[in-house]
Amino acid sequence: MKQAQHTNEQLKNASNVALASLLNLTLLPVISFIYLLFIYKNTKPGQIDHYHAKLGIKLNLVAFAALFLVSALMILLGGFNSPWTWVYVISYFTIVHTIFIVIAVWALVRAWSGDKLTKN
Amino acid sequence: MKYQSQSIARLYFIAAIALFIGQILFGVTMGLQYVWGDFLFPAIPFNVARMVHTNLLIVWLLFGFMGAAYYLIPEESERELFAPWLAKLMFWIFLVAGALTILGYLLVPYATLAEMTMDDLLPTMGREFLEQPTITKIGIVIVALAFLFNIGMTILTGRKTVINLVLLTGLTGLAVFFLFAFYVPDNLVLDKYFWWFVVHLWVEGVWELIMASMLAYVLIKVTGVDREVIEKWLYIIIAMALISGLVGTGHHFFWIGTPDYWQWLGSIFSALEPIPFFMMTLFAFNVVNKRRRNHPNKAAVLWALGTAVMAFLGAGVWGFLHTLAPVNFYTHGTQITAAHGHMAFYGAYVMVNLTVISYAMPIIRGKQANNERAQVIEMWSFWLMTVSMVFITLFLTGAGILQVYLQRYSEAPLPFIVVQEKLALFYWLREFAGLVFLVGLILYVYSFFAKGKEVEIVEDLDMKKAVTS
Numbered sequence: 001m002k003q004a005q006h007t008n009e010q011l012k013n014a015s016n017v018a019l020a021s022l023l024n025l026t027l028l029p030v031i032s033f034i035y036l037l038f039i040y041k042n043t044k045p046g047q048i049d050h051y052h053a054k055l056g057i058k059l060n061l062v063a064f065a066a067l068f069l070v071s072a073l074m075i076l077l078g079g080f081n082s083p084w085t086w087v088y089v090i091s092y093f094t095i096v097h098t099i100f101i102v103i104a105v106w107a108l109v110r111a112w113s114g115d116k117l118t119k120n
Numbered sequence: 121m122k123y124q125s126q127s128i129a130r131l132y133f134i135a136a137i138a139l140f141i142g143q144i145l146f147g148v149t150m151g152l153q154y155v156w157g158d159f160l161f162p163a164i165p166f167n168v169a170r171m172v173h174t175n176l177l178i179v180w181l182l183f184g185f186m187g188a189a190y191y192l193i194p195e196e197s198e199r200e201l202f203a204p205w206l207a208k209l210m211f212w213i214f215l216v217a218g219a220l221t222i223l224g225y226l227l228v229p230y231a232t233l234a235e236m237t238m239d240d241l242l243p244t245m246g247r248e249f250l251e252q253p254t255i256t257k258i259g260i261v262i263v264a265l266a267f268l269f270n271i272g273m274t275i276l277t278g279r280k281t282v283i284n285l286v287l288l289t290g291l292t293g294l295a296v297f298f299l300f301a302f303y304v305p306d307n308l309v310l311d312k313y314f315w316w317f318v319v320h321l322w323v324e325g326v327w328e329l330i331m332a333s334m335l336a337y338v339l340i341k342v343t344g345v346d347r348e349v350i351e352k353w354l355y356i357i358i359a360m361a362l363i364s365g366l367v368g369t370g371h372h373f374f375w376i377g378t379p380d381y382w383q384w385l386g387s388i389f390s391a392l393e394p395i396p397f398f399m400m401t402l403f404a405f406n407v408v409n410k411r412r413r414n415h416p417n418k419a420a421v422l423w424a425l426g427t428a429v430m431a432f433l434g435a436g437v438w439g440f441l442h443t444l445a446p447v448n449f450y451t452h453g454t455q456i457t458a459a460h461g462h463m464a465f466y467g468a469y470v471m472v473n474l475t476v477i478s479y480a481m482p483i484i485r486g487k488q489a490n491n492e493r494a495q496v497i498e499m500w501s502f503w504l505m506t507v508s509m510v511f512i513t514l515f516l517t518g519a520g521i522l523q524v525y526l527q528r529y530s531e532a533p534l535p536f537i538v539v540q541e542k543l544a545l546f547y548w549l550r551e552f553a554g555l556v557f558l559v560g561l562i563l564y565v566y567s568f569f570a571k572g573k574e575v576e577i578v579e580d581l582d583m584k585k586a587v588t589s
Contacts, residue, residue, distance in 0.1 A: 083525035087518045095514065098437050102401065102429055109406040 006048045006114045013039055013049035018111035021056030022104040025063060025097070033060055052111045059107070063100040067093060121483050123194040125201035130484045131211050132187025133477045137565065139180035139218070140470075144558050146173040151551040155544050164226065171251050172225055177465065178249065179218045184473030185294075185330055186211075186267055189287060191480045192337045193271050197278025203270050210266045217259040221252055243304055247315050250301045257301055264295040282351040283340075286358055287333040293326030309377040316372045323464070324368060324435075328361040328396060331472045335427060338479045339404060342421050343411035353403040357396050364392035371443045375452055383445035390443040394436030397428075397468075404428035416575040417482060417489035419498040419567075423475035426506055430471055434463025438513065450528050455543070456520030463513040466505075474564075481568070493572025497563055504560030511553040519546035 006014075017039045024032035036056050043050035071089050078085030107117050121127065150169040152159050157166070194201050201207060224233045230251070237253035239245045244254045252260070268291060275284050300317040336354050340347055370386025404425055415421060438460040442451040451457070478498065482490045489495065527539045534542075 083522050083530075086525060087521045090521050091514050091517050094437060094441060094517070095510075098433055102432075105398075105402055106405055109402065109409045112406065113409055115409070 010043075010047050010049045011111075011114050013043060014052040014111040014114065015108070017049060017053040017056050018104070018108040021052075021059055022101070022108055024056075024060050025101050025104050033057075036060070048111070048114055048116075051116055052107065055107060055117060056104075059100065059104060063097075066096055066100070070096075121486075123200050125204040125207075126191050126194050126480075127484050128201065128204055128207045128211075129187040129191035129480060131208070132183050132190060133481060135211070135215055136180045136183035136187060136473060137477070139176050139183065141561060141565070142222075143173055143176035143180060144554075144561055146176065148551065148554045148558055151547070151554045154547040155551065168225055168230075171230075172222055174249055175225070175251060176222065181465075181469050181473060183214070184469075184477070185291065185334075186214075188334050188473065188476040188480075189267075189271050189291060191476065191484075192334070193274050193284050193287070194278075196281045196284040196337070197274050199274065199278040201270065202273035202277070206266055206270050210263045210270075213259065214263045217256055217263075221256045224253065225251070242302065244302055247301075247304070247311075249319055250315065254302075257298075260298065261295070264298065268292060268295055281347070282354055283333045283337050286329050286336075286354060290326045290329030290333065293329065294322060297321045297326065312376055313373070313378075316369055320369045320372055321366070323469075324365040324393060325362065327469060328365060329358050331427075331431070331468055332357045332361070332396075332400065334472050334476050335400065335404065335424060338420060338424050338475050339407050341479060342413075342415040342417060342424065343407050344413040344415075345407045345410055349410075350403075350407060353399070353406075357399050357403065360392070360399060361396040364389055364395060368393050371445075371448065374445050374448050387443065387445045391440065393443070394432070394440050397432040397436035401428040401432045415489070417479060417495070419490065419495045419502070420475060420479040422499055422502055423471060423478045426502060427467065427471040427475050430463065430467030430506060430509075432467075433510075434460065434465070434467035434513065438463055438517075441517075450524045451520065454520045454523045454527075455516045455546075456524070459513045459516035459520055462516065463509060466509045471506075487574070489575050490567065491570070491572035491574050494567045494570040495575070497570050498567040501560045501564035501567060504563065505557050508553045508556040508560060512550050512557070515546045515550040515553060519543040519550075522546070 017036055020032040020036045020039070024030070024036065036053060039049070040053035040057060043053055071093055074089050074092070075085055078088065110117055146169050149160060149164065150166060150173055153161075153166045153169060160169075190201060190207055224236075228236065230245075233253060234240075234245050237245075237255045239254050242254050244257055245251060250257075268288075271291065272288060275288055297318055300314045303314050305311050305314065332354055336350050339345065340350055366389075367385055368390035370382040371390040373382040373386060405428070408421065408425060442448055442456050442460065482488065490498065522543060523539050526534050526542060527536060
């Protein structure tokens, strides 16, 4: 029903960008993000593929800040040679990284069915 | 409930939950002994508490798997269970044997237990998780064979589905790999090989098949998504589980006297082990997103989704964290392993059992779902247990990282026991999280007795659309 509102091309693009977003967080960082930007440029506002491309870019930028900038700050403030720094950095990085992956997985299944991340 | 013999599952589920309570009580006892060494000593020494904690876990999970099989196989096979009397008989044999074994651990010294049970005739005792006396192990084999015969005959003479065949394969693997527990070579390295052939090939091999089929069954029931879609996912998941998990056994062979090639094989294949768990998350999210009905048992849907996510987190992510040989060189056998073990067992196997129990028990008791209040309490128990397990894992991870740094990475490494004293803060925090887990478990048990307003029947989303359009 919902899929009838979107063209096959848009659905395919939406699925591809959601997958790229997930890959950027896992197996293929940077390259996937460049692909994401490329698709984003070729989409029109208001369409499902545009929505998922924008969501993927936002999600990955926030993930970058939350994972690398915050971790760098922890190392800077805690000191590279302090064991406590690594207690915080490794625990924090692992759990927060996983949370972003789980969000990206949900975004992917929503993109497959032509839906936005949330119902509203 | 479609078939009368499905009700046998109730016995198994009740026993499973009772033993689960015992496991957690010993867990919090032992958690306290980490920081208060004399607590309950000499009545319950740490080594005995640990043995009871881990053995109860294994036994109650087996009860859960068997209960789930007795519930779902008649329905999948579209016939009554082949021999319901055998299932009942085996239940009591397994329960009595399990209870006697635990009492043996608690009431007599382990060496005396070995003498009493004539372990010298066929020595199999003394290995972690496989501490059971030989006679108990023989009992487990008899129960497993009778169980396999019963469900095997039910499936072979009934409808064969991907779900019941995958479950049967997993349960057969469980029985077969347990036989390695009877071979105890004198050479310690060889001994470790065969020990892991039981432990690893269970939890990172055939149990994944059992888990995936149980999860797939519940997801078909609560979402109404086509069986064909779910079966395709199941094929891919079990293929990935076996491809990665079998050779992935190698990650246990680092630094114990085995050939160096295991470092490569173990690292590469176990790095693939998060994939089936990742796919289970994708699979569960996908079918719940595409659901064609709003099942009234919201608690069961929550448990199903929670299983997929927590299994990925505990077994997948936390396993990967320390599985590569260069990392494992430092982390081998530290609290990081304990962190992984806790969340993986909870996320994968505890939660999948609770998912099936949550779905099946109301039906066995004659309704589609528990009343609203009972479900709210059950969902509270879900969150309390799950969040506290995340914290238990984080505290143990913190303890493990500090342990690695101080004991193994530092230029002036400290002795094990000195480091343990420095981890006390983490152990206290873990104990607190463990107590919250216990509260969650008490709420879970209470949810079975809570009274309230009954829920409405299944709402088929496709039908609703057809009516409104």
